[in-house]
Structure formats: C-alpha cells, structure tokens
Amino acid sequence: MGALPVSVVIVSRGRPGALSLCLTGVAQLDYPAYEVIVVACPEGVATVAARPDADRIRLVAFDAPNISAARNLGIAEAAGEVIAFLDDDAVPEPTWLAHLCAPFADPQVAAAGGYVRGRNGIEYQWRAQGVTARAQERDLPIEGTEPRILHGRPSVAIKLQGTNMAHRRSVLAEMGGFDPAFRFFLDETDLDMRHAAAGHAVAVVPLAEVHHGYAESPRRAADRSPRDLTEIGASLAVFLAKHCPEVERRMAWLALRDAQRHRLLRFLQRGPLGPDDVVRLMRSLDRGWIEGLARPFGNLPPIPEARLPFLAYPGRAGAPRRVLSGRVWNRVAMRRDAARYAADGEIVSAYRFSHTALFHTLRFHADGYWEQIGGLWGRSERVGPVIQLHSFEDRLRSEAARVAPVRNNKDRI
Numbered sequence: 001m002g003a004l005p006v007s008v009v010i011v012s013r014g015r016p017g018a019l020s021l022c023l024t025g026v027a028q029l030d031y032p033a034y035e036v037i038v039v040a041c042p043e044g045v046a047t048v049a050a051r052p053d054a055d056r057i058r059l060v061a062f063d064a065p066n067i068s069a070a071r072n073l074g075i076a077e078a079a080g081e082v083i084a085f086l087d088d089d090a091v092p093e094p095t096w097l098a099h100l101c102a103p104f105a106d107p108q109v110a111a112a113g114g115y116v117r118g119r120n121g122i123e124y125q126w127r128a129q130g131v132t133a134r135a136q137e138r139d140l141p142i143e144g145t146e147p148r149i150l151h152g153r154p155s156v157a158i159k160l161q162g163t164n165m166a167h168r169r170s171v172l173a174e175m176g177g178f179d180p181a182f183r184f185f186l187d188e189t190d191l192d193m194r195h196a197a198a199g200h201a202v203a204v205v206p207l208a209e210v211h212h213g214y215a216e217s218p219r220r221a222a223d224r225s226p227r228d229l230t231e232i233g234a235s236l237a238v239f240l241a242k243h244c245p246e247v248e249r250r251m252a253w254l255a256l257r258d259a260q261r262h263r264l265l266r267f268l269q270r271g272p273l274g275p276d277d278v279v280r281l282m283r284s285l286d287r288g289w290i291e292g293l294a295r296p297f298g299n300l301p302p303i304p305e306a307r308l309p310f311l312a313y314p315g316r317a318g319a320p321r322r323v324l325s326g327r328v329w330n331r332v333a334m335r336r337d338a339a340r341y342a343a344d345g346e347i348v349s350a351y352r353f354s355h356t357a358l359f360h361t362l363r364f365h366a367d368g369y370w371e372q373i374g375g376l377w378g379r380s381e382r383v384g385p386v387i388q389l390h391s392f393e394d395r396l397r398s399e400a401a402r403v404a405p406v407r408n409n410k411d412r413i
C-alpha cells in the first residue's frame with residue numbers, strides 16, 4: 001500500500017516570521033505525498049506569496065481571530081485522505097508525517113497525535129494525555145515509541161495537541177470540523193471529546209515530533225505570560241456547557257478559574273506580571289466566562305469535498321542526511337556549510353560543543369538546518385549528572401543517536 005495523501009493545514013495570524021520558519025521546516029518533510037494549505041492574515045499571505053515555492057502552496061486569506069473557523073476553511077480546501085494540523089510557531093521533524101500518518105493504515109483510526117518538544121528543543125512540552133469532561137488533563141501511562149491505538153469514552157477523551165495532530169478527512173468533514181464557538185482555546189479538545197463520544201479510535205504516536213516555540217501573539221507575550229484571558233474564559237464556558245454534566249459545571253468552573261489564578265501568580269513570582277496585571281487578567285477571564293455562557297455552539301454542518309485536486313508539494317522524500325560537527329571557533333564555517341547543504345536538498349544536523357558543562361539547546365535555523373549547541377560535558381536531556389564526561393566523538397554519536405528515530409541521521413556520522 002502506498003503512502004496516504006496528506007493535507008498539512010497551517011493557520012497563521014500576525015506572525016509572519018514564525019510562519020516563514022514553519023514553512024521552511026514543512027518543505028523538508030520526508031514524505032512522498034503531501035500538500036500544504038496555509039490559512040493566513042494579510043501579513044501571512046504576503047509571506048507565502050514571497051516564497052519561491054508559493055505556487056506549490058494552497059493559500060486561503062482569512063483575518064478573523066477564530067482558529068476554528070480558519071481550520072474549517074483549511075479542511076474545505078484539503079484534498080488529502082488525512083489532514084494534519086500544525087501551528088505557525090512550530091517546526092516538524094523531517095519524519096513527522098511518516099510517523100503521524102502510519103496508524104491511518106488501520107481503517108478504524110479516526111485521528112492521531114504526536115509528541116511536542118518545547119523551546120529548548122529537547123525537553124517535552126506535551127506527551128500522551130487524556131482529558132475529562134471538566135477540561136482536566138491527565139497524563140497517560142504510555143511507554144516506548146510504538147504507536148498506541150486507544151479509545152476514549154464520553155467522559156474522558158484522548159487529548160491531541162492542535163500543533164501536532166491529524167484526522168481522517170472523511171470522518172472530520174462528516175463531524176463538521178471544529179466548532180467556531182471556540183475561537184482560540186479548547187478548540188481541539190472539544191473535537192477530542194466528540195471523537196470519544198462517537199467511539200472513534202485515536203492513535204498516540206510518540207515518534208511524530210514537532211518543536212513548538214510559543215511565539216508572541218495578542219494573547220501571549222514572548223515570555224509566555226498572558227496578555228488577555230477573555231477567550232480562555234469564554235471557551236471554558238462553552239466547553240463545560242457542551243460536555244460537563246450540569247450539576248458539575250459550577251464546581252468545574254471554580255476549579256479551572258483557580259488553576260488560572262495560580263498560573264498568573266507563578267508569573268507574578270517570576271517577574272513578568274505585577275499585582276495589577278493579575279487583577280486585570282482575572283477580570284478578563286470572568287468577562288469571558290459570562291460572554292461564553294451566551295455564545296451559541298454546535299450545529300456543525302458537514303464540510304464538502306475539496307473543490308480543487310490534490311496539489312502535491314515536492315518535499316524531501318528520501319533526502320540524504322548530513323551531520324556536521326565542530327567547536328565554538330568553527331561556528332561561522334559550520335553554519336555556512338550547513339546552509340549550503342540544506343539548500344542543495346539535504347537534511348542537515350549540525351552539532352557544536354564548547355568545552356563547558358552548559359545545557360544543550362536545539363533549534364531549526366532559518367537557513368534550513370537543525371543546530372544543537374551546548375557544553376561537551378553538559379546535559380542535553382535534563383536528567384542524570386549535571387557534568388557528563390565524554391570525548392567529542394562519543395558525545396557526537398550519542399546526540400545523533402538520540403534524535404535518529406525522528407531524523408534518521410545516525411548512520412551519517
């Protein structure tokens with residue numbers, strides 16, 4: 001059986017720089033049959049139009065602050081059998097689609113989700129989780145790297161992250177896609193609950209990895225501190241009205257409100273927020289809750305088939321891998337070489353170690369290569385001894401082996 005055709009849908013609003021980096025990563029996906037659909041504001045439209053691959057990207061102009069409505073526009077344009085969703089401030093590993101879409105070979109699987117790495121590129125931001133009808137998340141005890149096919153139940157769903165999830169198009173379209181009542185928050189969680197209520201099988205795919213940067217937005221500062229909680233309050237009201245038994249809603253709201261307050265107090269302790277900010281933000285949360293109680297939801301008509309045929313993106317199926325390594329004094333030459341090899345169509349991983357015990361960070365560079373930097377004796381994964389004695393060659397092998405399952409680069413050293 002050949003690879004299933006996949007539509008990658010990216011929604012972007014007000015973050016052209018992040019979108020550009022995201023698309024550079026998407027252009028390197030090692031998957032033979034995918035198309036790219038971008039639903040974007042005017043800044044995003046201009047960013048896509050300026051790219052050399054613009055004619056291979058399906059572009060939908062949309063400038064309303066409603067991610068659910070934007071995603072539904074992407075679904076309507078998608079001609080693939082599977083639709084994968086990626087946030088504009090995320091970058092996928094090259095094998096992301098290959099891992100994420102493999103479980104759809106089983107016709108029972110309606111959706112799948114992978115794991116998400118955080119800002120330092122190494123620690124996990126999200127792994128396997130469930131979510132209850134009270135919008136409470138819980139970790140799922142999944143070990144190893146093999147995909148797991150699970151079934152939720154009406155009160156507990158398998159939680160997929162909007163920045164790393166895929167859905168079978170026929171199932172998603174029949175469900176009416178995302179509920180526009182969720183303009184920003186809990187949009188995918190509502191869909192998770194609907195999958196669970198319908199008895200759909202959902203796959204958790206640990207090796208389907210993306211890196212999520214939490215880019216700045218009107219709702220969130222660059223340091224992740226919130227600027228406004230109105231839509232969070234409104235979405236909580238809609239979610240509980242849709243999924244939580246009526247007798248439990250008040251207590252559920254108070255618990256969720258208290259969790260938001262504690263989150264703000266943590267920012268207060270760290271410094272980004274002051275006491276007045278906490279008061280202002282809690283007021284915006286309460287305003288949103290009142291607004292959400294009156295917001296209509298549901299009644300989602302099926303989404304029709306795509307108007308246009310599948311627009312295959314060239315990608316980098318079977319692309320050669322290259323691993324570069326060096327010390328701090330080699331950084332200029334390494335970056336120059338890495339950018340050149342990436343421009344030639346290779347998937348490049350560059351490792352630069354200093355003679356220190358600094359923790360490692362990993363990022364995808366705007367020039368199209370993966371760069372990991374840190375101390376030769378420092379941690380990459382944040383476990384084990386703070387100082388880890390290695391030779392340069394052994395450290396290079398161990399770090400290449402760590403990412404090999406998602407980048408396929410271990411045999412290129």
